[in-house]
Every structure is written in structure tokens, then in C-alpha cells.
């Protein structure tokens with residue numbers, strides 16, 4: 001059932017899920033289907049977490065925040081852990097383009113086409129390209145390889161900054177990976193993305209989340225929105241429930257889909273963890289954040305097809321520093337044509353995304369903040385004008401989100417768009433070894449982030465929680 005935000009919840013549950021991001025929702029859905037009683041608490045007034053959308057000008061414009069592209073694997077995950085209707089609405093993007101001072105490429109983002117581009121556009125021998133892909137394919141999550149992304153590219157494509165840009169730039173946008181991150185974080189995501197192209201949900205994020213909400217309710221998940229969990233209750237090293245709006249709700253296990261650090265340090269409290277675990281948790285680095293500019297095209301106006309996803313840059317070479325710089329040298333444009341929401345009146349929208357550092361936005365005066373935001377908007381307008389000449393006069397709504405916006409809406413520390421760096425995964429996965437019945441599911445470790453990574457991590461953790469509950473059931477019998 002859907003509780004109103006004012007209702008006091010008196011029942012107790014097998015599992016309480018804190019946060020309705022894709023990991024939290026997928027876990028809740030799977031566990032309810034498997035017969036567990038589940039309460040899903042979300043602090044926002046809608047489900048989805050980062051998988052979100054918003055309307056402006058009385059609903060005339062709808063903008064998707066993170067519907068830019070995900071791997072084909074999402075079809076299988078949605079079919080298996082959600083339903084066929086959701087899975088069937090996932091469609092492949094036709095055209096992904098790169099426009100930068102080093103090269104211009106259009107691709108369907110499949111491995112086959114990447115091999116062709118590396119060979120024909122960048123002049124790398126097929127032997128080397130195949131060796132590179134074979135190393136990626138053989139990367140194993142459990143291998144303890146110390147090689148980082150920069151070293152991996154240097155091994156196969158020495159001195160080729162253009163190839164590094166071609167291979168890494170989309171992944172920087174997809175999960176915040178940089179040259180210094182372990183190559184495994186890149187390898188897994190890259191292999192995933194490259195196999196069969198880039199996909200989005202046709203119908204828009206609003207329709208997907210609405211279908212997911214129906215499915216959750218159908219499977220018996222209790223949901224409350226505007227329910228911010230303040231505390232996770234721990235008794236005798238076991239989870240006992242949560243505190244929401246000053247009162248307690250009891251349960252046998254808790255899964256936090258909130259930020260990893262917030263979960264440990266704020267919702268549980270350091271004194272409940274071993275010093276060894278805390279040491280590891282303190283070393284976990286957060287991923288960087290994002291800026292976005294949302295541009296709505298006037299009713300009745302049209303724009304030509306110029307690609308679905310366009311990676312643009314004015315920077316003469318690729319570097320992690322430049323891509324994060326507030327100078328916004330690099331931006332990715334997601335262009336939404338009417339077939340993004342075929343059920344609505346034909347409409348176009350454009351969202352530009354750039355990676356950003358929280359520190360560059362945090363300590364500005366109100367005036368500096370507004371000036372930086374105005375600069376960001378202008379960069380996007382002039383950037384899209386180069387791709388679609390004349391588009392500026394067709395845009396009748398524009399606004400921007402910064403790392404502070406991301407932080408405010410998702411409660412992620414420092415507005416981290418993709419959770420934590422690689423080391424966060426071990427901390428997330430071992431939380432239940434510290435406190436019985438306490439689990440975490442959500443963007444961590446680069447590979448468990450993004451729509452597919454988060455949803456799949458929800459499934460993985462659902463198994464863990466179920467095993468824990470089964471052990472409790474057996475102990476009672």
C-alpha cells in the first residue's frame with residue numbers, strides 16, 4: 001500500500017529499505033515477490049532517486065535528469081526483476097557522436113563499430129585492437145590487478161591521447177571513472193556498454209518509474225514518500241528498525257540505498273562499527289558530481305536529427321582535470337526527440353551534462369554562484385548552437401543544475417553523481433558482517449553505479465538479505 005506522508009506506520013517488516021533509487025526499488029520489488037514483507041521509505045516526494053525527471057512551464061516541458069544511456073543489460077534486468085512491459089520499452093539509441101578538436105566520429109556504440117573506428121579512423125592494427133578488447137573481456141572483478149585506466153591505454157595505444165578520449169570520455173560521463181581509477185572499473189563498464197550499444201527507456205523516466213511503482217504496489221511493497229529516515233536502530237549488534245519523523249518502525253533487516261558514508265557515519269553512528277571497518281570507510285572517496293543545463297524547445301518548433309548523444313569538447317586534448325573544470329570545455333548533449341515520449345504531444349528537449357567538482361561550487365558567494373551558473377548556461381547554449389544552428393531562438397526555457405542541486409535533491413554527500421570510488425564496494429558489501437541485518441545497496445565502486453549497476457546491485461543485495469532472513473527463520477524454528 002501507499003501510505004500518505006502523514007500516516008504513522010505501526011506494522012513491523014522483514015526488511016525496511018531506505019531510499020527509492022534504482023537499487024532500493026529493485027531490491028524491494030524482488031524481496032516482496034519472494035514473499036518478504038517490505039517497507040520502502042523515500043525522503044523525496046517521488047520514487048526513482050537520480051532516475052528522475054521534472055516539469056516546467058505548467059508541464060509544457062519535461063526534462064529527464066539521468067536518462068542519457070545505459071547498457072543493453074538493463075533489458076534483461078528489467079524483464080527478470082520488474083516486468084516485460086518495462087523491458088519492452090527499452091530502445092537502442094541510433095547515433096552517438098563525438099565532436100572535438102582531435103576527431104569527429106559517429107557510432108552506434110557497439111563493439112564491432114568501435115573495432116572498425118579504431119582500425120580505420122585511428123589507424124590501429126586489428127591485432128592490437130583485438131588484444132585490447134580481449135584484455136577487457138578477460139578482466140575479472142576478483143583479480144587484484146593494480147593497473148589503472150591510464151596505464152591500460154598506454155599499454156595498447158602509447159601516446160595516443162585521441163584514442164584515450166574516444167574510449168574514456170563516454171565512461172567518464174557514464175560513471176565518473178578517470179585515468180587514475182583501476183582499469184577493472186573501466187573494463188567492466190566498457191565491455192558492458194560496448195557489446196550492444198547504448199539504450200534508453202522510451203516513454204521517459206516518469207513513465208518508467210510510474211510502471212515500477214505499480215509493480216511494487218502490486219507485489220505488496222508498502223511505500224511512504226516524504227519519509228526521511230533519521231536513524232537506523234541497532235540493538236545488541238543487530239538492526240531493529242529505523243526512526244522516521246521522530247518515531248520508530250521495527251523490522252528484522254534494514255537496507256540503506258542512501259549514500260554509503262551517510263549511512264555509516266550519520267544514520268548508524270561510528271560507535272557501532274569496528275575500528276578496522278571505520279578505517280576502511282573513512283578512506284572511501286566519493287565520486288565527482290555533475291552540472292546540467294535543461295533547454296526546452298518552444299511548442300510547435302522542431303529541430304533536425306543530429307544524433308541522440310553528442311560528446312563535444314573545445315579542449316584540444318583529453319584530461320581528467322579539464323573534463324571536471326568549471327570552464328566547461330567538455331559537454332555531452334542528450335537530445336530528446338518526440339519519440340522519447342511517443343504518448344505525448346510531439347516535443348523536443350535538450351539536456352547538456354558536464355562533470356564537475358563539488359569544491360568548485362560549494363564556497364561561492366550567492367553572486368559568484370549565479371555568475372558561474374549563467375556561464376554554464378551560456379556554454380551550453382553556444383555549444384548546442386554549433387550543432388544545431390539557429391536553435392537558440394527556438395529555446396523558450398533554460399535552467400541549470402549544479403553539484404549543490406544534486407546534493408540537495410538526492411542527499412548524496414558532495415552531490416556525488418556516481419556514489420563512491422572503487423574501494424566503496426568492499427565497505428558496502430561487508431556492512432552486514434559488522435551489524436547483523438544491516439545492508440547497503442546503491443551506487444558504489446563505480447561498477448555498481450549507473451542505472452544498470454545500481455539495479456543489479458539491488459538484486460545482489462536482495463539475495464544477501466534473503467539469506468540472512470532465512471537463517472533467522474531457521475534459528476527460530
Ligand SMILES: Cc1cc2nc3c(=O)[nH]c(=O)nc-3n(C[C@H](O)[C@H](O)[C@H](O)COP(=O)(O)OP(=O)(O)OC[C@H]3O[C@@H](n4cnc5c(N)ncnc54)[C@H](O)[C@@H]3O)c2cc1C
Nearest residue numbers: 019021022023043049050066068069229258442443450451
Ligand atoms: C546528472 C546525472 C546523469 C546521469 N546519467 C546517467 C545515465 O545516462 N545512465 C546511467 O546509467 N546512469 C546515469 N547516472 C547515474 C544513475 O542515475 C545513478 O547511478 C543511479 O540512478 C543511482 O541509483 P541508486 O540506487 O544508487 O540511488 P539514488 O538514485 O542515489 O537514490 C537514493 C535515494 O535514496 C533517498 N534517500 C537518501 N537518504 C535517505 C533517507 N535518509 N531517508 C529516505 N530516503 C533517503 C534519496 O532521496 C534517493 O531517492 C546519472 C547521474 C547523474 C547525477
